[in-house]
Amino acid sequence: MSEKKPGSAIKVILLVAAIALVFGVAWQTGVIDRLKDVEAMQNFIAGFGIWGYLIFILVFIGVAVFMLPAAVLTIVAGITFGPVLGGILSLIGATIGAAAAFLIAKYVARDMIVKKFEGNPIFDKVDKGVEKNGISFLILTRLVPVFPYNVQNYAYGLTSLNFLKYTGVSLITMAPGAFIYAYMAGQIVREGISMKLLLQFAVAGVILFLVSLIPKYIAKRKGINMDEFKQTP
Template sequence: MKKILAFIVIFVLVIFLAYQFGFVDFLTDIAGLRAYLENLGWVGYLIFILLSVVVAVFLLPGQFLAIVGGLAYGGLLGGTLTIIGASLGASISFIIGKYVARDYILRRFGNDATFQKIEKGVSENGISFLIFTRLVPIFPYAIQSYAYAMTPMSVKKFSLISFATMMPASFIYAFMASEIVSKGVSLTLLLELTAAGALLALLAYLPKRFSKKIKQLNSEYKKE
């Protein structure tokens, strides 16, 4: 109970302060955030990763961070920092949900449609559902981490799969942002965006395909 109360107090306090002191506006100001990080030099790398973790854990609006990373540091470094921060934030959220605030989260969000769909998806499709929802963000990434913490999935499995499956989008967003800054919007960029979208769609289809194949093999094995 003490852990739950402490989590609730910290969670609510951080969100209140984030809105009260303009931190949320700062996170959504692409130009301002980019300039701030660039002026920090290499320390900005650590700040960027920390921002990604805070955004994930406290469910703050951070959908532009991958773009900011690409604008400030280029495609390769920006994508690398994005995936490090995003995967760390996801893992910490998962650990908090599973071991610190599980009862509170169940009471607070147990009837939420997103939570119920994820629980049902994992029970029916296993880790392939996690792979699919990470590649195709039909649910917000941050909420997913807490929702998956309510399933029997282990921290190690969740962390490794999240890292691998969030990597394509992290690098795609960072590279696209970097391309726009250096070359502007062009036909080549539009073609690259189309190819990136097709790649993500293909990657999202694979786990479902393999899941069906595994179920078919299991069914044939039982018949024998």
């Protein structure tokens, strides 16, 4: 996937230094511990007022870059900032985080990532899928959890995909989940369990079901057999 480029060692050293700095600051400020506790994370972010928006987005970016589970942050966003704003902030953070990981894989630490994941079935299947089906494969894997989401960000950075197309597709395909999870979390905190909430859950389920039909339609139209790309146990 890649050829050695001069100065790659310097890029790797800078990347490692940046990661060490981020983790050092996160450890000293207690952010790492708070990431494990939803209530503590909620209080931590809310305590910064309007600056909490930026802090939340930065945390979301860090979660994407370090390939950590991000679903809990979307729930925290819905609880802390409200259903709509929480969804918007989650989508912004997730999109920028996905874009950052993509750029790291493509330009900053490409050689290191290629060496580390050489022969990895996920990376190989993503590379072959993009080569054969282009952006349609990206849409399919974003909407259907064939591969771990955060791993995809780095895998796609090693392909020939254009950055703007990758970011645009990621933004659109992440939007339904971001808003639905944030909205549901916010509504539960504000109104509790009610008949209205159950109806909203039903509507959300219908929306997610309709979204799940999109990749099936694309796969059928493009003649893509997604079973070929499913991970083997």
